[in-house]
Amino acid sequence: MSNRVLLSLCLAASLVACQKQPTSPGTGQPPSSPKLSPAGDASAAAQISGTVYFKGDPPRPPAIDMSADPGCRGSIQSESLVVHDGKLQNVFVYVKGNFTFVPPRNPLVVEQRGCQYVPHVLAVAVSQPIEFRNTDPTNHNIHGMPQANDAWNASQPAQAPPMTRTFQHAETMIPVKCNQHPWMKMYINVSDSPFFAVTDARGHFDINGLPPGTYDLVFVHETLGPQRHSITVGPRERKVIDVSFVR
Amino acid sequence: MLGAILKGIEIPYHHGLHRFAIFTACVTLVLIVAGALVTSNDAGLSVPDWPTTFGSFYKMPHMVGGVKYEHGHRMVAEFVGLLTIVLAVWTWRVEKRRWLRLLGLAALGTVITQGVLGGLTVLFFLPAPISSAHAAVAQTFFCIAVSIAVFTGRRWVEEQPRVELDVRRPTLFTLTLLSIFVLYVQLILGAMFRHKGLSWWPHVVHAAVVAIVLSWTAVRAISVYPQVEAVKRPAITMLGLMVGQLCLGFLAFITRVMWGKDAAQPELPMVISTVVHVAVGALLLATTVVLAIQVWRHVPVSFEERVPGREQKAVAV
Ligand code: HEM
Ligand code: HEM
Numbered sequence: 001m002s003n004r005v006l007l008s009l010c011l012a013a014s015l016v017a018c019q020k021q022p023t024s025p026g027t028g029q030p031p032s033s034p035k036l037s038p039a040g041d042a043s044a045a046a047q048i049s050g051t052v053y054f055k056g057d058p059p060r061p062p063a064i065d066m067s068a069d070p071g072c073r074g075s076i077q078s079e080s081l082v083v084h085d086g087k088l089q090n091v092f093v094y095v096k097g098n099f100t101f102v103p104p105r106n107p108l109v110v111e112q113r114g115c116q117y118v119p120h121v122l123a124v125a126v127s128q129p130i131e132f133r134n135t136d137p138t139n140h141n142i143h144g145m146p147q148a149n150d151a152w153n154a155s156q157p158a159q160a161p162p163m164t165r166t167f168q169h170a171e172t173m174i175p176v177k178c179n180q181h182p183w184m185k186m187y188i189n190v191s192d193s194p195f196f197a198v199t200d201a202r203g204h205f206d207i208n209g210l211p212p213g214t215y216d217l218v219f220v221h222e223t224l225g226p227q228r229h230s231i232t233v234g235p236r237e238r239k240v241i242d243v244s245f246v247r
Numbered sequence: 248m249l250g251a252i253l254k255g256i257e258i259p260y261h262h263g264l265h266r267f268a269i270f271t272a273c274v275t276l277v278l279i280v281a282g283a284l285v286t287s288n289d290a291g292l293s294v295p296d297w298p299t300t301f302g303s304f305y306k307m308p309h310m311v312g313g314v315k316y317e318h319g320h321r322m323v324a325e326f327v328g329l330l331t332i333v334l335a336v337w338t339w340r341v342e343k344r345r346w347l348r349l350l351g352l353a354a355l356g357t358v359i360t361q362g363v364l365g366g367l368t369v370l371f372f373l374p375a376p377i378s379s380a381h382a383a384v385a386q387t388f389f390c391i392a393v394s395i396a397v398f399t400g401r402r403w404v405e406e407q408p409r410v411e412l413d414v415r416r417p418t419l420f421t422l423t424l425l426s427i428f429v430l431y432v433q434l435i436l437g438a439m440f441r442h443k444g445l446s447w448w449p450h451v452v453h454a455a456v457v458a459i460v461l462s463w464t465a466v467r468a469i470s471v472y473p474q475v476e477a478v479k480r481p482a483i484t485m486l487g488l489m490v491g492q493l494c495l496g497f498l499a500f501i502t503r504v505m506w507g508k509d510a511a512q513p514e515l516p517m518v519i520s521t522v523v524h525v526a527v528g529a530l531l532l533a534t535t536v537v538l539a540i541q542v543w544r545h546v547p548v549s550f551e552e553r554v555p556g557r558e559q560k561a562v563a564v
Contacts, residue, residue: 061511062510062511064511064512065512068311068312068313068315069311069312070311071311078511080509080511138309138311138312139301139308139309139314141292141293141294141295141313143292143295143372145372151372153292153295153372154295155294155295155296155301157301177289177292178293179289179290179291179292179293179313179317180290180293180311180312180313180314181312181313182288182289182290182313182512182513183511183512223509
């Protein structure tokens with residue numbers, strides 16, 4: 001087994017150890033950044049972070065008309081392109097590579113709240129559970145439309161217990177839809193690498209614990225598509241990678 | 248002489264059955280609109296189970312959002328299923344014409360197939376081929392219901408058909424069959440696009456073929472047989488519906504393909520234009536089937552060719 005693989009295994013083990021509670025929805029980030037285990041060459045691990053920008057004038061997100069269901073209250077907007085001050089939210093960022101790791105067992109939560117999915121874009125590791133919760137006073141159906149994984153469609157009434165799903169194969173931007181409320185759409189990204197993140201409201205991402213080496217860093221946005229960047233990180237390097245998407 | 252043979256068998260006219268057949272055809276058109284609303288509102292999977300709805304055969308779900316369309320469609324479909332059973336049994340009991348009794352049974356078989364296709368498309372998450380088959384069988388059923396209404400009508404039963412022999416080639420009857428064929432191809436291409444199994448262009452390109460074939464058919468019917476009302480009327484209706492359908496097609500294209508590409512939810516103009524395009528498509532196909540039936544009756548190619556020997560009886564009705 002190569003050093004990189006060993007290090008990845010240690011990383012994953014420590015990830016599992018530090019993630020006991022289901023993660024609250026909202027960020028779409030992995031539950032916490034992978035922490036380096038004291039064992040192995042953890043001290044050599046590098047960190048990449050950066051900001052994803054949107055170049056140009058973003059169109060105003062259309063307001064959603066939720067009058068079809070009185071159980072949907074509040075006012076919401078489309079989340080297919082969320083830009084604040086030129087910074088792009090909901091971009092899935094991952095390091096491509098052949099990593100072996102034990103996927104975390106703690107579920108990540110997707111909440112159906114105000115007839116909207118929270119988070120809008122989620123990233124999980126292969127076979128990491130996802131827990132769907134319905135906190136709305138109305139019924140939702142959850143229709144996952146993956147290509148490489150099994151599709152499903154199930155209904156989740158108000159107050160129903162959480163519903164858990166896992167994905168066995170890596171896949172980006174899997175659409176998940178509610179046909180009861182056709183504006184409700186989210187995306188799940190399943191990673192076979194432990195090094196991934198989703199950009200937050202400031203367009204920011206952080207990926208920690210990366211073994212030194214040369215990798216492809218991939219950025220995927222639901223409507224703007226993928227972007228690939230080759231990066232090289234040295235031991236303990238803190239690399240900043242800023243990228244831009246244009247429409 | 249021809250008329251005498253065609254009137255060879257006395258068939259009683261059943262006013263009630265005819266009215267009921269018309270009613271079934273009308274409710275079927277409402278059902279087609281209800282089904283198209285399901286597709287246009289992307290509501291097909293809002294009820295994930297079938298044949299139950301949220302686990303129950305009789306409990307009414309909360310009719311909001313997509314469920315309103317999906318369950319509403321299922322309820323109208325059940326009603327049409329019921330009407331079809333009554334129509335088939337009624338026809339079977341009172342009709343003298345064996346082929347019409349069989350057509351009643353065929354209607355029942357078609358509606359059952361259609362129900363099963365509807366269920367399957369839900370259980371398999373709306374694959375384009377199954378949803379498109381559901382769209383095509385829907386219009387086939389509508390055509391059967393309309394045909395039964397025509398065959399049970401007083402005119403059909405009691406009137407002596409005015410017959411004109413067709414000496415042109417291709418015959419008008421061949422042209423009507425060709426029209427039905429190109430409309431089916433158009434229906435399948437449109438449905439495959441609507442259900443995301445195909446790009447839009449085959450449907451739009453083939454619309455030109457539809458326009459040419461249907462215009463040819465209509466112009467032939469209207470210009471050569473202006474005195475045969477039973478042929479002229481459906482031919483004019485077909486032409487009018489086709490022109491309307493072309494316009495609606497462009498509207499559907501603008502609202503769905505151009506404006507609706509990045510829409511966050513189904514927009515009203517898209518829903519209205521696509522649903523009306525589906526409904527007028529069904530009316531156009533049914534009108535063309537009626538035209539073919541009337542041409543078969545009133546403008547035979549050549550009597551000997553059409554009714555060889557023992558098949559006379561079948562045509563005589
Ligand atoms: C019995 C007679 C029925 C007729 C004539 C009928 C007709 C239709 C029509 C015309 C459409 C629209 C197709 C389109 O716009 O492309 C449709 C859609 C649909 N129908 Fe039916 N339907 C029937 C029964 C059923 C039943 C029993 C179900 C049971 C679940 C069902 C489920 C659906 C669904 C889910 C759709 C939406 C398909 C999609 O969006 O892909 N239908 N139906
Ligand atoms: C006389 C010619 C035409 C006929 C008979 C026809 C018929 C149809 C039918 C039956 C459907 C729906 C199939 C289903 O039930 O799922 C359909 C869909 C559609 N047609 Fe046509 N069509 C014609 C011409 C056109 C033209 C000229 C255009 C555009 C320029 C067009 C654009 C469309 C579009 C965009 C859809 C899909 C709507 C959606 O996605 O909701 N059609 N057509």
